[in-house]
Amino acid sequence: MNRNCLHNKIFTQRQVLCDSLGAGRSQVKGVMSKAMFSLSAGCLLLAACTGQGDEARSAASSAQAPAVAEVAQASTAVAAELPSEVQRQAMALIGEPVPDFPLIPVIVVPDIVGVQPAQREFEAAMSSAFQQVGQVPGVTVTPARCEGEQFLANSGGITRVHSDGQIYRNSRNGVFRINPDGSGYANTTAGVVRVSESGEIYISGQAEADGSSATVRIKPDGSGYYSGRHGTIRLDGQGDGYWSGVQGTIRINKDGSGYWSGAEGTVRIAADGSGYWSGEYGSLRNDGDGYGSWSKYPGKRIPMAPLPRVPPAGRFPAQEGFSLPGIPCGFIVTLQDAVLFDFDKSDIRADASSILDALAKALAGVTVQAMEVRGHTDSKGSDAYNQTLSERRAQAVVNALHARDSGQGASARGLGEREPVAPNEINGQDNPSGRQLNRRVEIFVRT
Numbered sequence: 001m002n003r004n005c006l007h008n009k010i011f012t013q014r015q016v017l018c019d020s021l022g023a024g025r026s027q028v029k030g031v032m033s034k035a036m037f038s039l040s041a042g043c044l045l046l047a048a049c050t051g052q053g054d055e056a057r058s059a060a061s062s063a064q065a066p067a068v069a070e071v072a073q074a075s076t077a078v079a080a081e082l083p084s085e086v087q088r089q090a091m092a093l094i095g096e097p098v099p100d101f102p103l104i105p106v107i108v109v110p111d112i113v114g115v116q117p118a119q120r121e122f123e124a125a126m127s128s129a130f131q132q133v134g135q136v137p138g139v140t141v142t143p144a145r146c147e148g149e150q151f152l153a154n155s156g157g158i159t160r161v162h163s164d165g166q167i168y169r170n171s172r173n174g175v176f177r178i179n180p181d182g183s184g185y186a187n188t189t190a191g192v193v194r195v196s197e198s199g200e201i202y203i204s205g206q207a208e209a210d211g212s213s214a215t216v217r218i219k220p221d222g223s224g225y226y227s228g229r230h231g232t233i234r235l236d237g238q239g240d241g242y243w244s245g246v247q248g249t250i251r252i253n254k255d256g257s258g259y260w261s262g263a264e265g266t267v268r269i270a271a272d273g274s275g276y277w278s279g280e281y282g283s284l285r286n287d288g289d290g291y292g293s294w295s296k297y298p299g300k301r302i303p304m305a306p307l308p309r310v311p312p313a314g315r316f317p318a319q320e321g322f323s324l325p326g327i328p329c330g331f332i333v334t335l336q337d338a339v340l341f342d343f344d345k346s347d348i349r350a351d352a353s354s355i356l357d358a359l360a361k362a363l364a365g366v367t368v369q370a371m372e373v374r375g376h377t378d379s380k381g382s383d384a385y386n387q388t389l390s391e392r393r394a395q396a397v398v399n400a401l402h403a404r405d406s407g408q409g410a411s412a413r414g415l416g417e418r419e420p421v422a423p424n425e426i427n428g429q430d431n432p433s434g435r436q437l438n439r440r441v442e443i444f445v446r447t
Helices: 003-022 033-037 043-049 054-081 085-094 116-128 350-364 383-403 432-438
Strands: 139-145 150-154 157-161 167-171 174-178 184-188 191-195 201-206 213-218 224-228 231-235 241-245 248-252 258-262 265-269 275-279 282-286 291-294 328-336 370-376 411-414 440-446
Touching: 116 174, 116 184, 116 191, 328 350, 350 383, 370 383, 383 411, 383 440
Parallel strands: 370 411
Antiparallel strands: 139 328, 150 157, 157 167, 167 174, 174 184, 184 191, 191 201, 201 213, 213 224, 224 231, 231 241, 241 248, 248 258, 258 265, 265 275, 275 282, 282 291, 328 440, 370 440
16 A cells, blocks of 8 residues: 555544544444544544644644554554454455444443532531530630530530430531441431441432432442432442443443443343344344344355453442541630730729620520639749639639529639640740730530
8 A cells, every 4th residue: 555545544544533523423333443432532633623723733742742642553553453354254255344333331420429518517517516605706616525425405406415426416507417437317408318337328419529419329349329410320339230321221241241222223242242233234243153144234144253242330439428526515615815804814804794795695595514614824924823813714704604694503713824725935935926825714614
């Protein structure tokens, strides 16, 4: 074959591929189909199909050198395959090549988000459970950790922390029952999520990364079920699979057999290399013994290579269970000393009255088992002086709460400078911001 003929042949092959891609076809038929199908994902060929000029192709070539190499290798493979011995025998018999069977598409599992949306709602619900003291300026609220079964009820919902670590939460974010082993239940506006002790996950609602809803059931062994906008998918985790959706109906078996009814017609492939295809070329039957038949040439036994086995279906991706954000048993209310006291004083300032009013009102709506007010100082002054100052400040807050009919049974405790939350000095230099954080009063509320 001379150079011009070879050039024209390669150009024709590329044009066939471009036409097929432009029409959205998943397979390229005829003698060239299998080899060209392997190129269908090549970015460079997709660009060539758009008819861009030499300048655009030149600009893209340097960025796509790996793709160029792949195309060159694939083109060499195409040339090496044309024609095969079986095809030469078929052409000698009927005067034309036998169309290649289409490849059965792989089963594509959507991107499943698992328990993530429900987990976010759970964490938001647990966070809101400890905001019942309200949005008070100069006051922060954080969860506390304890041992034993606890109960918290307020306008933000109900939370139960059982002795075995299970958390039950009923709030505007939803209803949650989460266990330490990751199993549990969540019912939110996004849907229902269940995780069994064995790790099986069930989702009815938001299940895909793009927010789409679906019904999903996935087991730890990769088997499962999906029903959503992509259709219906079943996988047994051992190589068998089923998909009814945008590609049509696909069945894949672990023994290498498969079935597809879709854009290319109906395709059946057996594990022994035999198969059947009914499509735009008519009906072809491959007997798996090196011969077959084509409805276009009735009565003729045509040479055909046995069909390759269908790759086994995959598995659903592994999913994680729920996780507990710690086991809260109450909360700690932190008030910076500047909110309540003047420097080096233990008398509550008059302008702090509104803060204490709001705090007392919020605490009145919480079922409290125990309450302790703890005073803290920075490290300026002697240990004894700071201890006494912290005790006086803690008692002053207890008295102020009692005066507002709140904090009944609360105790006062001074810790001096023993429990700083920030360094008082850095590299031997005074750290004013750290000292400010250390001068505080903490109210530990056990619920």
